[in-house]
Amino acid sequence: MTVQGIILSPDLDDDRTWRIGDYVKRGGYDALKKIIADKMPADQIIGEVKKSALRGRGGAGFPTGLKWSFMPRAFPGAKYLACNSDEGEPGTFKDRDILRYNPHTVIEGMIIAGYAMGCERGYNYIHGEIFEVYERFEEALQEARDAGLLGKNILGSDFSFELYAHHGYGAYICGEETALLESIEGKKGQPRFKPPFPASFGLYGKPTTINNTETFASIPFIIREGGDAFLALGKPNNGGTKLFSVSGHVNRPGNFEIPLGTPFSTLLEMAGGVRGGRKLKAVIPGGSSAPVLPGSVMMDCTMDYDSISKAGSMLGSGAVIVMDESTCMVKALERLSYFYFEESCGQCTPCREGTGWLYRVVHRIENGLGRPDDLDLLNSVTTNIMGRTICALGDAASMPVQSFVKHFGEEFAFHIEHKKCLVPKDVQHEGSKIYVA
């Protein structure tokens, strides 16, 4: 099954089609032109977005229209818009492709958002490791400026909006929206305590809305075709299509844009099925911080916020990490825990101290030094982290641990008891051979 994506269609190529000329040919900037020509009221735009049931694509899945309506209308002075392209979640690589193949849809989406919320300035915070994408975005911005679509008096109207690209330096935590704001301000990327929320005290202390790249990229379609058309693409409460970054033990890893509500099995099929015809063991459905689900549970799910949530995980950023039966779940968790240990910002106690503890215990188990009460310890430490931190990184570090232990406890117990993997080493080695197409 092939789907004509609204953000990334298969016929986009890397060299040419991202440019403004091609984008306009595809109907790009029509939505913006329509708004400007019709002098569309802000309420109507936000209404369309609400109608579309677009939910935040960054991971939390918060309804976008609702978020936009939080911005204080009558606020005097500057209001800001920020696009979160600091895609650092392991397994996620969709925003990179959006900015690479279709940067203008993000620019247009942000201009429309700026119009709807009365912001005159926006920033796109781009992940530091994808510098070439940042450079392309700068180029795209210039194209938009040259075309009179960005800057002062857009398309001759009295609406002005300036958009800047800003690249990070590779800290995962800067993907947390308030840490991202701190980083733009030139400070150390550390999350702020909320409340106050960015909608009242954001960038430089001004009301600010932060959305994910994919969220903004969906906006032009919604305005051009209507909220209902977007909603119809997906299923109720889960409007539109969504990009899924499928990685791991599949034959054809990559980004797939499919309507929300598509069965997981279909997505797996699009990605070429499990590698080497092996059995599906586990899937992390929404980026490394989402709880892992056993393959059998996953095969019954559809890819949308509600279904995955019901199964006990999260759709998150849509990063689907597929693991086959050759995977040692202890080793997999060790790697994940190391990531969170390394990326904790160090600001608040439970995460600063707890992530290192978690990693060390898992590392110990993996290396045959586990103790009988380690699984209880892991559960206890995660409970002490979860819900006690300033931002969600503590939860993000805990959920994999809890879910791995919950669903694959026998592997951990085996490791502790026998000081070796339940999955024989040779099977693991066979499974981890580099895939050749």
Place this chain on the structure above:
Amino acid sequence: MLDIEIDGKQLQVSDGITVMEAANQVGAYVPHFCYHKKLSIAANCRMCLVQVEKAPKPLPACATPVTNGMKVWTHSEQAVKAQKGVMEFLLINHPLDCPICDQGGECQLQDLSVGYGGAQSRYQEEKRVVSNKDLGPLVSTDMTRCINCTRCVRFTTEIAGLMELGQAFRGEHAEIMPFVEKTVDTELSGNIIDLCPVGALTSKPFRFAARAWEMSRRKSVSPHDSLGSNLVVQVKHDTVKRVLPLENEEINECWLSDKDRFSYEALNGAERLTRPMVKQGNSWIETEWSVALEYVANGLKSIVAEHGADSIGALASPHATSEELYLTQSLIRGLGSGNVDFRLRQTDFSLDERLTGAPWLGMSVANIGTLDRVLIIGSFFRKDHPLIAQRVRQAVKKGMKVSAINPAFDDWQLPIANKLVVSPDQMSRRLLGILKALSDQKGVEVSSVFGEALADAVIDDGVLAVAGSLASGRRVAVWLGNFAIQHGNASDIHLLAHEISRVSGARFGFLGEAANSVGGYLAGAVPFGKLKGKNASEMLSTALKAYLLLNVEPELDCASGFAAVETIAKADMVAVFSAFKSKAALDYADVLLPISPFTETAGTFVNCEGRAQSFYPVVKSLGDSRPGWKVIRVLGEMLGLAGFALDSIEEVRKASFGGQSSVDESKLNNTVSREGAFVSSVATQGLQRVADIPIYFCDPVVRRSSSLQATKDASEPVARMNRRSLTQHGVEAGTRVRVSTGRGQAVVLAVEDEGVADGCVRLAGAHLLTAHLGTLNGEVSVERL
């Protein structure tokens, strides 16, 4: 008002406060580390998690605003479970080296771990080790103990005004550190020791000196700047071990300047004078008090008999107590002389007869935060008044606009809205300009006294901006700083500032040079009033026959430096009442009388706001030294003078306040009676010296605190000039230059400093290197060596 419930107790709280503040109101203690009432909220330690009704997870009390109908449990099962969880995390990487930690016994982590920590750790992996940082001579570090609460970081940024500490690196590798190769140099740095909830930052001078529980805590008052910070002096075996702030919201809040905190080191130093000494021929002989006092009494008697009472005089320190100052002037006046003064660095005394009271701040310190406009004239504000500057720094955040006129600026670490950098001789003309512009803007007539002088007014953009700022304020103050008092034409500045404040409807006041600058006037230690006499400047220009020096080291404490010493040395008798044995005194003095410093005596300081603060000895007098008030009182009795039959410090205090139990507020008055036309002084042609009195040079105690002397603020004086002045005088920055006055010279390093006005050289006073210049202001020449 909101109705909330905390631990089952109903209470009404005002909107906008946090759960922590509300809990404090009902006396419910919520454990915490990063929260501090004077700092911004970080919510990073997570120790104050409490249970809130309807909240799915525990919330940090410090950062959660109260809402109407909120129900909070600070010690419920959920809350305590969360708190214990956080405590476990805090302890896993903490070294638990309490037995060798200076914080032991007064450590928030240690205390709370008793209630919330486990008996055994579940963490059996390796612990984190963090390298120590060099924060300078005052603060010692053991960074492995740090729990990253960031109180110290927030303190330097928010209270001291400059980010000198930060948290570097991420996660478990996060460390608190200064900038690379930098130390913490703020004059408020010691407060981070108090703020640190663990033993990561401890006091370097106090390191390993005593345990918290071994020391007694005794109240005292700082003898240094004009604020009169309240102190807790900690004492063991009759020795001062350290000094901490005694919280007083109206004065020092919970802070201390480093000067107040670390000066105690001098009290047990090698230079303490502990035995009365008399000079016989060229050698000094230790003697009994009776012999030494007899010597002074006889000397005074014979000199008065031979040369008349006017040939004796007393110079007293503005850091002396009211009681000492009162008895000193009483003694001099009892002998028939009016020669007594404590205003040692002042040179212009022409308003003395026109003062209507003791010059003071003109308002309470606590009200500084309510001002919206301030004009500060002639002040090295931040270093001279560290904690008043701190109050202004906080007020600026709430909208106060500061204007300042000064011949040299260093960084005040607060935004100055209007800054006028003008040479000392041009200050009057700018003030006239401000006066004129204000008068135009406010429509208030300037007193006719200034009529002719207004022709000299300089009106430029800066002057207009200052006037505009003052005119637009609702609660305005005009303050004169120490430089303005020490200015060669201080009276002009005083008169003009006074008129500016009248025209702008501002409060007018003096920031005050020393701990007892107000008290000195009230005690009558000035050569006018009851019995007129010579002022400090006159007493030091022509030699008297006998001098009494009360805690004064003339070469450093008097405006004329070594010139003062030369004059004093000519006297027949010099009796030095001092806690210290200074090298110079051994030459010029005939008798050295060891009197007790503030920790060993009872006394009173009247701070800049006119508040009398009395204190009692916290330790026994060292050696044979005795409280100054007792010594002078006995001397008065020996001389057979009336009014010295005072048996207790309370009686002396009452006498020093003119029979009142405390300061008679009607005697605090900055008004100057009007006489004749104002004539502004003539501008000078040459290079003018601007002398600051650096924070750790200013009195005999701080000069002897070895740790303070090791700080950057105590570095050797340099000649600071802006680039234009350097070029004009053919001097290169970084080379040594000779600075000369008619009286003497000093060889110092020339430094480029764009904060200094054109035609000026900023060169610190109160230092041996510059004391030979013989004056603090006026023309100097600078030449290359």
